[in-house]
Amino acid sequence: MRQILLILIFVSFLSCEDEEKRQTVQEAQEIEEIIEKTIEVAGGENYKKATISFNFRENTYKSERNGLEFSLEKQSTEGLDSIRDMVSNSGFQRYVNDSLRIIPDSLLVRLNKEIKTVHYFAHLPYGLDNRGLNKELLEEARIEGEPYYQLKMSFGQRASGVAGHDEFLYWIHKEDFTLDYLAYKFVEEEEGIRFRAAFNPRVINGIRFVDYRNFTFRNSETGLSELDELYENDKLELLSTIETKILEVAVKE
Numbered sequence: 001m002r003q004i005l006l007i008l009i010f011v012s013f014l015s016c017e018d019e020e021k022r023q024t025v026q027e028a029q030e031i032e033e034i035i036e037k038t039i040e041v042a043g044g045e046n047y048k049k050a051t052i053s054f055n056f057r058e059n060t061y062k063s064e065r066n067g068l069e070f071s072l073e074k075q076s077t078e079g080l081d082s083i084r085d086m087v088s089n090s091g092f093q094r095y096v097n098d099s100l101r102i103i104p105d106s107l108l109v110r111l112n113k114e115i116k117t118v119h120y121f122a123h124l125p126y127g128l129d130n131r132g133l134n135k136e137l138l139e140e141a142r143i144e145g146e147p148y149y150q151l152k153m154s155f156g157q158r159a160s161g162v163a164g165h166d167e168f169l170y171w172i173h174k175e176d177f178t179l180d181y182l183a184y185k186f187v188e189e190e191e192g193i194r195f196r197a198a199f200n201p202r203v204i205n206g207i208r209f210v211d212y213r214n215f216t217f218r219n220s221e222t223g224l225s226e227l228d229e230l231y232e233n234d235k236l237e238l239l240s241t242i243e244t245k246i247l248e249v250a251v252k253e
Contacts, residue, residue, distance in 0.1 A: 031135045034149055037177040038125045043207035046251045047126045050207060053247040054122060063119055066252070072119045074111075087115050122209075122244055125179045128153070128170070140174070143181060143228050147174040150225060169224035178208075181231075183224045191220040195227045195236055205249040212242040 039047070053062045060075040071088040084095040092112045094101045103111075120127060128151075138150035148171040171181035183195040195217070198210035215236035217227065230236050 027137055028135075031137050031151065032129070034137075034151065034172060034177070035125070035128045035135075038172050038179055039129060041177045041208070042125050042179070046206040047123065049252040050205075051248065051250045052123070052207070055245040055247060056118060056122065056242075060247070061115075061118055061122065063123065072115050074115050074118070085111055085115055087112055121212075121242075124182070125170075125172075138169075138225055141171060141225070141228050143171060143232060146180075148172060148180070148228075149174055152224070167224065169227075171228065179210075181228065183227045185220070185224065193217050193220055193222060193224070193227070194239075195231060196242070197231065200243075202246075204246055205251050207249055207251070209244065209246055211244060213238060214240045214242050 043050075048065050048067060051062070051064045053060065055061075058076075062071075062073040062075070064071045069089055071086055073087075074085045076083050076085075081096050082098075084098075086093050086095070092108050094103055094111070134154035136152040138152055141148045141150050151170045151172060153168045153170070154166070166185055166187055168182065168184045170179055172179055178198075178201070180198050181196065183193065186192050186194070193216055195215040196212040197215070198212055200211040202209055215227075215231065216239050217230060217236050222230075227236065
């Protein structure tokens with residue numbers, strides 16, 4: 001009798017374990033489908049063969065992609081010097097007045113992350129399908145009466161290259177599959193929270209771009225999933241308006 005009882009308990013345990021695995025697989029598939037649709041709505045395959053130039057905070061940025069090959073640039077000036085920093089499949093390079101310069105590793109790491117971060121935000125939702133990210137689908141949310149998926153992601157620096165960001169939350173419209181809101185926590189020099197609300201959506205040569213109103217909440221212990229309600233109740237502090245002037249979008253045939 002005791003042996004039969006032990007067998008039943010063991011079978012029950014295996015059944016529960018199999019059910020958890022099925023739920024995990026189903027959730028992972030749903031997440032990937034949501035991300036795939038969101039990227040498709042915003043530009044899809046166009047991202048992989050596009051050259052995009054834009055102005056942001058007095059600097060000019062340029063991205064070029066051709067399949068798996070890519071380069072991300074930042075063009076700036078210091079005094080009379082013209083500086084071009086570039087991250088590509090080959091690593092990081094800095095040119096000053098078109099001459100290649102060797103820079104210390106400590107500065108290289110900071111510049112590399114800075115360039116990737118600016119391009120990351122400018123090209124969202126491209127990049128959300130990175131296989132190296134931890135993804136979790138939270139409960140449905142409503143903002144201004146509209147239904148949203150809440151997609152939580154944990155970023156390791158090796159996976160994202162985005163400086164100082166530990167946790168992200170994205171609000172994706174359940175019907176339109178547009179990325180309308182995002183939030184993140186950062187722990188670089190100090191802890192903090194940011195919540196961004198997209199505005200001024202426009203499509204240029206098949207790729208969707210938005211600007212953001214950038215908010216904060218002083219209590220850094222606040223969960224990111226609480227920020228949508230705080231936003232609707234005007235409890236967030238507006239820090240800045242992030243506007244990106246698109247200069248060029250060229251998509252190869």
